[in-house]
Amino acid sequence: MTRRLIAGLISVAGFAGTAAAQSAPAAPTFAKDVAPIMFAKCANCHRAGEVAPMSLLSYQEARPWAKAIKAKVASREMPPWGANPALSLPMRNDVSLSDKEIATLVAWADAGAPRGNDADLPPAPTFVEGWTYGREPDVVLEMPVEFEIPAEGELGVQTFFSKIPFTEDKFAEVLELRPGNRSVVHHSGVFVVDIPEGSQVVDGRLVGPDGKPFIERTEAGLPKTDSGTLPGASKLLSWVPGRGVDVHRAAVGKRIPAGKYLNWQMHYNPTGTAQTDRSRLGIWFNKVPVTHELLIRQAGDPLATDTASASLYRAEGKEVLYKADTGSTRRSRTTPNIPPYVEHWSIIGITPVTEPITLYAMSPHMHLRGKSLRWVIVYPDGREQTILDVPKFDFNWQFNYELKEPLKIPAGSKILGLGVYDNSVKNRWNPAPHLPVYWSEQSWDEMYQAFTEYTVDSQVLSGPGAKLTTSQQPRQR
Ligand code: HEC
Numbered sequence: 001m002t003r004r005l006i007a008g009l010i011s012v013a014g015f016a017g018t019a020a021a022q023s024a025p026a027a028p029t030f031a032k033d034v035a036p037i038m039f040a041k042c043a044n045c046h047r048a049g050e051v052a053p054m055s056l057l058s059y060q061e062a063r064p065w066a067k068a069i070k071a072k073v074a075s076r077e078m079p080p081w082g083a084n085p086a087l088s089l090p091m092r093n094d095v096s097l098s099d100k101e102i103a104t105l106v107a108w109a110d111a112g113a114p115r116g117n118d119a120d121l122p123p124a125p126t127f128v129e130g131w132t133y134g135r136e137p138d139v140v141l142e143m144p145v146e147f148e149i150p151a152e153g154e155l156g157v158q159t160f161f162s163k164i165p166f167t168e169d170k171f172a173e174v175l176e177l178r179p180g181n182r183s184v185v186h187h188s189g190v191f192v193v194d195i196p197e198g199s200q201v202v203d204g205r206l207v208g209p210d211g212k213p214f215i216e217r218t219e220a221g222l223p224k225t226d227s228g229t230l231p232g233a234s235k236l237l238s239w240v241p242g243r244g245v246d247v248h249r250a251a252v253g254k255r256i257p258a259g260k261y262l263n264w265q266m267h268y269n270p271t272g273t274a275q276t277d278r279s280r281l282g283i284w285f286n287k288v289p290v291t292h293e294l295l296i297r298q299a300g301d302p303l304a305t306d307t308a309s310a311s312l313y314r315a316e317g318k319e320v321l322y323k324a325d326t327g328s329t330r331r332s333r334t335t336p337n338i339p340p341y342v343e344h345w346s347i348i349g350i351t352p353v354t355e356p357i358t359l360y361a362m363s364p365h366m367h368l369r370g371k372s373l374r375w376v377i378v379y380p381d382g383r384e385q386t387i388l389d390v391p392k393f394d395f396n397w398q399f400n401y402e403l404k405e406p407l408k409i410p411a412g413s414k415i416l417g418l419g420v421y422d423n424s425v426k427n428r429w430n431p432a433p434h435l436p437v438y439w440s441e442q443s444w445d446e447m448y449q450a451f452t453e454y455t456v457d458s459q460v461l462s463g464p465g466a467k468l469t470t471s472q473q474p475r476q477r
Contacts, residue, residue, distance in 0.1 A: 029116020051241035070109035087389035137282030144204030171253025174284035292455035299417025299450035300349020338437035343424040365449035380412035417450025
């Protein structure tokens with residue numbers, strides 16, 4: 001008993017102290033104090049059939065985990081959420097616990113996890129089966145094939161292509177990406193792309209004139225698998241456990257251009273038995289006229305409406321060169337490799353804001369060496385504001401951080417994405433610290449994608465002063 005108490009005081013000294021001081025004699029009980037937190041903040045993952053290893057819906061199920069719950073919430077490892085509240089603007093999809101909720105769970109565990117009176121239990125939460133957005137989508141687009149995932153082996157990223165079936169550009173207020181088979185989809189993403197010249201789509205795969213897989217290569221001969229390097233590429237959304245529904249503001253829509261292709265990027269984990277998956281994309285159109293197109297660019301690339309600025313990335317303080325491919329407007333990034341055993345390796349992407357924009361959300365995408373990523377706005381007067389700080393990037397939890405209040409950014413500002421990688425033995429996820437790290441979509445290589453969602457204020461698509469634009473797709477990198 002004493003031992004347990006001391007361990008508790010060491011690991012969560014601050015919380016245990018305040019909880020004890022404030023909540024006087026009556027310890028929190030499961031029925032009255034803990035269940036409301038579990039139902040609201042844990043049950044979406046901790047129930048049968050979901051991603052977490054155990055259910056926390058009932059007293060019987062939660063009781064054996066009391067100590068682990070205390071440790072995981074006090075360290076803020078659960079629920080998963082990467083933003084450091086001290087250095088980030090408030091997010092509307094913040095799932096983290098308040099200090100008070102943490103104190104309640106810790107005090108409950110310290111008191112021996114009392115059950116309390118079942119009459120105090122809140123109503124059990126209900127969960128929608130099927131589309132989580134609540135109603136049926138206006139349109140559902142499917143992966144072009146039912147893909148067979150073998151029982152074993154390491155699968156590279158699987159890319160599929162399906163033609164967008166619309167005859168005119170459409171705008172989506174809500175997009176939901178749903179795995180067909182939760183047990184094998186590790187994470188996935190859907191992009192809008194043009195297919196490269198000389199290629200065609202056969203059975204959902206990109207093939208060349210000879211019918212063999214079409215693998216485009218950079219001038220250096222490296223394969224281009226990154227959808228960012230496909231022509232006209234624009235990200236729609238990603239799915240990872242806990243994420244997969246993007247809800248935009250009422251009059252802001254994500255463009256789904258007629259005639260282009262959906263590029264499905266699927267990361268599968270074999271499970272020991274052969275499985276199949278056919279993921280689906282649900283689309284809900286805006287209910288009011290769309291005034292602004294939601295654009296997703298990476299920190300480091302110019303705004304979609306900016307044709308004059310060059311992309312700017314700096315790796316370890318040195319400028320990363322961008323080179324136009326011969327005979328094409330497309331360019332490739334020549335990011336240096338991360339050397340072996342390096343613990344702190346930095347890359348910064350800088351986007352010049354050439355006209356006023358409104359920023360809505362940010363999502364860091366890195367792989368196993370990703371350590372931290374921070375967004376900073378530098379205003380025209382030199383003032384710097386951190387708007388999102390993810391101090392301990394976790395490959396397993398790739399969130400979209402949605403600002404509670406959209407942020408107006410004036411022309412003359414800069415958006416900085418400051419990424420840090422750890423290729424040392426200290427990084428417990430590092431599969432090979434003794435090797436240099438290359439850049440590709442495969443998870444054993446690295447990526448730097450500081451995705452930023454915004455609208456361009458001057459772009460008015462409907463209503464008075466509307467300017468009809470063609471699809472404003474990002475320029476290529
Ligand atoms: C977005 C999904 C998600 C949410 C929300 C979530 N968890 Fe988890 N939790 C997981 C997953 C997945 C694991 C197993 C992998 C891991 O530890 O990261 C886990 C692991 C745990 C563990 C460790 C289990 C072990 O084997 O030691 C505890 C304890 C826990 N969660 C408690 C909670 C509590 C309490 C909440 C709510 C306050 C919560 N979790 C919310 C997904 C979630």
